[in-house]
Amino acid sequence: MAAGDDEVATALGLPVADLVLLAVVVAVAARGAQRLGPATLGIRRTAFWPAVGWGAAVLVGAWAFDGLLAVLAGGGGEEGGSGPDRVSATLALLAVVGIAVAAPVVEEISFRGYLFAALTRWRGPWLGAVVTALLFGVAHVFALPPVFLLGAAAFGFGMCLLFWFTGSLLPCVAVHSLNNAIVLAVATGGQLAWAIPAAPLASLLLLLPLARERAPQAAS
Incomplete structure (x- = not known):
């Protein structure tokens, strides 16, 4: 019972921590922007099918890279002795909200909408994407095995490119949420x-009412 309570507390802490991080990012961004709005952080509408194409390419590439890392680490042939424990309804809901809804929204706003955008204005998109990706990987140091930190950085780099090519954070949030939900x-x-x-849909429904402006023409 105590172990279950600990798991619930941990899952409940995830969205709370995300909200704190989001508040900090918005506060910092507000100090450096003359007019801070959703569009300032990349929450904009964009063309649907190009976003689907770029998002699928990034996600497949990230999975392929993670698969390569698993093979190189010799983890592809592990066999578990028993299946996973039964997940309670409360823990399941909290885990999905924290990991597959709140985390993608907050991390995309923080890393792509704010950090990558600021670095792009300073030194261009490619250096901005590399630095943002490295910091994104470091941010997952306590959540992932060391071998997969490089995979997290590669995923972060792909998310930067997705944001750059679509001009919108919405595809990034959808892909990030889908990835976490599959995990x-x-x-x-x-x-x-x-x-x-459910998770990508919920994530997008949180942001779509704020996406009142359209993204600029996609970068080439």
């Missing part, structure tokens, strides 16, 4: 498979 579904032996369609 949760796999980690729980399919118990949280419902999060795969």
Whole structure:
């Protein structure tokens, strides 16, 4: 019972920590912007099908890179002795909200909408993407095995490119949420498979009402 309570507390702490981080980012951004609005942080509408194409390319590339890392680390052939424990409804909901909804929204606003955008204005998109990706990887040092930190950085680099080519944070949030939801579904032996369609939809529904401006023409 105590272990379950600890898991619930940890899952509940994730969205709370994300909200604190988001508040800090917005406060810092407000000090450096004459007029801070959702569009300032990349929350803008964009063309649907190009966003789907770029998002799919980034996600497939990230998975392929993670697969390569797993093979190089010799982790591809592990066999578990038993399946994952049954996840309670409360813990499942909190985990999905914290990991597959809140975290993608907050991390994309923080790393792509604010940090990458600022670095791009300073030194251009490629250096901005590299620096942002490295910091994104470092931010996951306590959440991922060391071998997959490089994969997190590569994913962060892909998210920067997705933001750059679409001009909008919405595709980044959707792809990030989808990725995290798939990870949760796999980690729980399919118990949280419902999060795969639900989490990206919930993430986008949180931001779509704020996306009143259209993204500038996609970068080439």
